[in-house]
Amino acid sequence: MSTVTYPIMGDESFTFRATGMSCVVPDAASSTDDGRKGHEIFHGVDFSIGGGEIVDLVGPSGSGKSSLLTAFARLNPHASGTLMLEGRDSGEFTPQQWRRAVAYLPQKPILPGDTVADAIRVPWTLAVRGDAERTRGPARFFRTNERRARELLPDSRIRETLDAMGCADINLSRPPHDLSGGQAARVSLARTLLTEPTVLLADEVDAGLDDENAEKVADIMAQAASGGMAIVRIRHRPPDGRAHRIATLADGRLTMRIVGDDSVKETV
Amino acid sequence: MTGNSYNIDVWGLLVALAMVAVAAGISELMRISIGKTLLWSACRALLQLCAMGFVVGYVIRANNVWLVLAVIAVMLVAAVQITLSRAKGVPKGLAGPVLLSLTITMLLMISLVTELVVRPHPWYAPQLVVPLTGMLLGNTVSALAVGLSRFYESMDERRDEIDTMLALGASAWEAARPSIVSSIRLGLLPTTATLASCGIVTIPGMMAGQVIAGGDPINAAKYQFVVFAAIAALTLVADTLIMTMVYRTCFTADDQFRPASER
Numbered sequence: 001m002s003t004v005t006y007p008i009m010g011d012e013s014f015t016f017r018a019t020g021m022s023c024v025v026p027d028a029a030s031s032t033d034d035g036r037k038g039h040e041i042f043h044g045v046d047f048s049i050g051g052g053e054i055v056d057l058v059g060p061s062g063s064g065k066s067s068l069l070t071a072f073a074r075l076n077p078h079a080s081g082t083l084m085l086e087g088r089d090s091g092e093f094t095p096q097q098w099r100r101a102v103a104y105l106p107q108k109p110i111l112p113g114d115t116v117a118d119a120i121r122v123p124w125t126l127a128v129r130g131d132a133e134r135t136r137g138p139a140r141f142f143r144t145n146e147r148r149a150r151e152l153l154p155d156s157r158i159r160e161t162l163d164a165m166g167c168a169d170i171n172l173s174r175p176p177h178d179l180s181g182g183q184a185a186r187v188s189l190a191r192t193l194l195t196e197p198t199v200l201l202a203d204e205v206d207a208g209l210d211d212e213n214a215e216k217v218a219d220i221m222a223q224a225a226s227g228g229m230a231i232v233r234i235r236h237r238p239p240d241g242r243a244h245r246i247a248t249l250a251d252g253r254l255t256m257r258i259v260g261d262d263s264v265k266e267t268v
Numbered sequence: 269m270t271g272n273s274y275n276i277d278v279w280g281l282l283v284a285l286a287m288v289a290v291a292a293g294i295s296e297l298m299r300i301s302i303g304k305t306l307l308w309s310a311c312r313a314l315l316q317l318c319a320m321g322f323v324v325g326y327v328i329r330a331n332n333v334w335l336v337l338a339v340i341a342v343m344l345v346a347a348v349q350i351t352l353s354r355a356k357g358v359p360k361g362l363a364g365p366v367l368l369s370l371t372i373t374m375l376l377m378i379s380l381v382t383e384l385v386v387r388p389h390p391w392y393a394p395q396l397v398v399p400l401t402g403m404l405l406g407n408t409v410s411a412l413a414v415g416l417s418r419f420y421e422s423m424d425e426r427r428d429e430i431d432t433m434l435a436l437g438a439s440a441w442e443a444a445r446p447s448i449v450s451s452i453r454l455g456l457l458p459t460t461a462t463l464a465s466c467g468i469v470t471i472p473g474m475m476a477g478q479v480i481a482g483g484d485p486i487n488a489a490k491y492q493f494v495v496f497a498a499i500a501a502l503t504l505v506a507d508t509l510i511m512t513m514v515y516r517t518c519f520t521a522d523d524q525f526r527p528a529s530e531r
Contacts, residue, residue: 026530073435074522074524075431075434075435075524075525076524077520077522077524077525077526077530095434095522095523095524096437096438096439096523097437099434099435099436099437100437103435103436104435105435106428106431106432106435108428110428110429110431110432112429112432112433112446122433122436123436123437125442126433126436126437126438126439126442127439127442128437128438128439129437191436192436195436195437
C-alpha cells in the first residue's frame with residue numbers, strides 16, 4: 001500500500017490524514033470479499049491534506065465521494081478506517097469535537113430557524129461550542145442557547161461575513177426559505193466557515209448554481225484556504241484552477257493527481 | 269356514599285344495547301356500513317365492563333394487598349401491549365422502556381395521589397387504587413402511543429436537518445430535540461384540551477359517575493380535579509421519560525443518524 005506524499009509539504013505536516021478507509025453499505029443481496037453482507041463502496045482508501053490546501057474530489061456519480069467525506073467527518077455509520085487530525089487519533093475526540101474541527105458541508109443547504117441570522121447561529125446554540133459554566137442537571141436538556149449564541153455571534157459579525165462573501169443582498173431578518181438556491185448555498189457555506197473548522201469537506205456546494213454563483217462560492221473557499229483551512233471539494237464542474245490536487249474516486253480506488261503534474265499516484 | 273343511587277337492572281342494559289342496534293340498523297339502511305362494527309364493539313364493551321366490574325368487586329371484597337398488586341401488574345402489561353400496538357412505525361424492543369416509564373408514573377401516582385392526598389386505610393385500598401391506576405394508564409397509554417409515533421415520524425422527516433445538525437457538532441440529543449419537543453406536545457394535547465374544557469363543556473366521566481351514584485357533587489369535583497391534575501402531570505412525566513429512553517435508537521454509538529430501516 002503506497003501513501004501519497006505531497007511534495008510541497010512534508011509527511012509530518014499533514015493536517016488531516018485518513019488511512020484504510022472502507023465503506024460497506026448493508027445489503028442482504030450481496031457480500032464483500034471478506035464475507036461481510038453488504039455492498040462495498042470503497043476499500044482501503046488513504047487520503048491526506050495539509051492546511052491551506054484545496055483538494056478536489058471527483059469521480060463518477062455513485063462512486064462514493066459523499067460517503068468518503070461523511071466518513072472523514074465520522075458521520076458515516078457504514079465506514080471504518082483510521083483518522084488523524086494534527087497528529088491526534090480521532091478516538092481522542094468526542095464525535096462532536098471531531099465534527100467541530102472536521103466540518104462536513106452537505107450539498108443541500110438546510111437552514112432551520114425563522115430568520116437567516118437564526119439559521120447561521122445554529123452551531124453556536126450547541127453544547128460543543130458552549131462555555132464552561134453551562135447549566136447542569138436535567139434543565140440543560142431542554143434549555144435553548146439562543147441568547148448565548150447571540151452573544152457569541154452577534155448580527156454585526158454575520159453581516160460582515162456575508163458582505164465579504166458578496167451576499168450584501170441577503171437581509172438577516174429574512175425567512176431562510178425565501179432565499180434563492182444560490183443564496184441558500186452561500187448562507188450555508190458562510191455558517192460552516194464562521195465555525196472556523198480545521199478541515200472543510202464541501203459536498204458539491206456549487207451544484208445547481210449558475211456559473212456566476214459557483215465562481216463566488218469558489219472564491220469564498222479559496223479565501224478560507226488562504227487563511228490556513230484545509231478544504232476538500234466534491235465537484236462536478238470542470239476544474240476552476242483553484243485546487244492544488246485532484247483526487248479521483250472510481251471503482252472503490254482513489255487516485256491522486258497534483259495539478260500541473262501529469263503523473264498519477266494511486267492509493268489502493 | 270351519601271344520597272341515593274339508582275340501580276340499573278338487566279332490562280336497562282338491554283335497552284342500551286337495543287339503542288345501539290337501532291342506530292346500527294339505520295346506518296345499514298343508509299349504507300354507511302359501520303353498523304356491524306358498532307354493534308360488535310358495543311357487545312364487547314358490555315362484556316369487558318361486566319368482567320371488569322366482577323374483578324374489581326372481587327378485589328375490593330378480598331381487600332388483599334397482593335391481589336391489588338397483581339391486578340395492577342396485569343394492567344401494566346396490557347398497557348405496554350396496547351401502547352406498542354397503537355404506536356406506528358416504531359422499532360422493535362421498546363417494551364422495556366415503555367414498561368419502565370409506565371411503572372414509574374404509576375408508582376408516582378400511587379404514592380402521591382393515594383398516599384399524600386387521599387390517605388386511605390388500608391394504604392392499598394382497592395376501590396381507590398385500582399380505578400385510579402386504570403384512569404392514569406388509559407391516559408398515558410394514548411399519550412405514549414401518539415408521542416412515540418410522532419417522534420419516529422418526525423425524526424425521519426427531519427433526516428436532512430439532523431444530518432446537518434450533527435455535521436455542525438450537535439449531540440444526538442440536540443439533533444433529536446425538536447422531534448422530542450413536538451412529540452411530547454402532541455401527546456399532551458388531549459390532556460390539556462380536557463383540562464381546559466372540563467366543567468364548562470363536559471362533565472368528566474369520573475365526576476359524572478360519582479354524581480349519578482349519589483355522591484356529593486363538590487366532593488366529586490375535588491376528586492376529579494386531583495385526578496386530572498395528577499394525570500396531566502404524570503402524562504408529561506411518562507412522555508418525557510420514554511423520549512429520554514428511546515431517542516438514542518435513532519443514533520449509532522458514534523452519534524450518527526440511524527435510518528428507519530436499520531433501527
